[in-house]
Amino acid sequence: MIVLGLTGSIGMGKTTTTAMFADEGAMVWNADEAVHRLYARGGAAVGPVGEAFPGVVVDGAVDRVRLAGALGQDETAFRRLEAIVHPLVLNGRLEDLEAAERRGVKLAVLDIPLLFETGGDAAVDAVVVVTADPEVQAERVLARPGMTRERFDAILARQTPDAEKRRRADFIVDTGHGLEAARSRVGEIVGTVLAPGWRSPRRGLPKTGERIQ
Numbered sequence: 196m197i198v199l200g201l202t203g204s205i206g207m208g209k210t211t212t213t214a215m216f217a218d219e220g221a222m223v224w225n226a227d228e229a230v231h232r233l234y235a236r237g238g239a240a241v242g243p244v245g246e247a248f249p250g251v252v253v254d255g256a257v258d259r260v261r262l263a264g265a266l267g268q269d270e271t272a273f274r275r276l277e278a279i280v281h282p283l284v285l286n287g288r289l290e291d292l293e294a295a296e297r298r299g300v301k302l303a304v305l306d307i308p309l310l311f312e313t314g315g316d317a318a319v320d321a322v323v324v325v326t327a328d329p330e331v332q333a334e335r336v337l338a339r340p341g342m343t344r345e346r347f348d349a350i351l352a353r354q355t356p357d358a359e360k361r362r363r364a365d366f367i368v369d370t371g372h373g374l375e376a377a378r379s380r381v382g383e384i385v386g387t388v389l390a391p392g393w394r395s396p397r398r399g400l401p402k403t404g405e406r407i408q
Contacts, residue, residue, distance in 0.1 A: 196296045197388045198303045202310035203325030206336035208370030212325045213306045215381040221302040222295045243279045311355045320395035324364035327371035
């Protein structure tokens with residue numbers, strides 16, 4: 196099974212691009228959805244997060260608004276939260292990949308916004324970076340309900356810059372040139388990585404039919 200890590204800064208079109216990979220037959224795993232499950236009633240993160248940040252658990256689930264208030268702009272608090280959540284997300288991801296491989300899935304795409312920041316790029320066969328011009332990105336993000344320039348800048352400050360992501364990418368999908376151009380690029384990438392004999396640029400080994408460790 197081939198595993199691609201897909202990432203990109205806020206507003207670059209990751210959701211649209213992952214849907215295109217799904218249309219091509221890929222199994223898509225979404226990190227944000229995994230965190231939502233961990234925060235929901237009965238989720239594995241509810242207890243430890245509630246203990247680390249008193250008052251953020253409401254009716255047996257982590258209240259994300261209260262959690263955001265508890266975090267503020269405190270980088271130490273963010274690191275405490277990440278130390279709790281990231282191992283749980285990783286375990287869930289590995290379990291889901293193993294299940295996909297047992298089902299015979301040939302291509303899995305991991306949608307992980309903080310792929311580089313968390314070191315997840317070391318565990319995939321190739322990295323796809325979704326990008327767009329800064330003007331397009333800002334227009335998309337600032338059109339979201341409740342979004343302000345200050346909040347947008349704060350989010351960007353916690354993410355690896357787009358230029359650095361593109362430099363470290365194995366494949367790039369530019370969503371700023373329209374849906375059809377992006378869809379065509381996704382199809383090219385899928386065809387490339389599923390071609391017989393394709394070799395992972397990150398592992399240096401033939402990957403068709405191999406088990407992902």
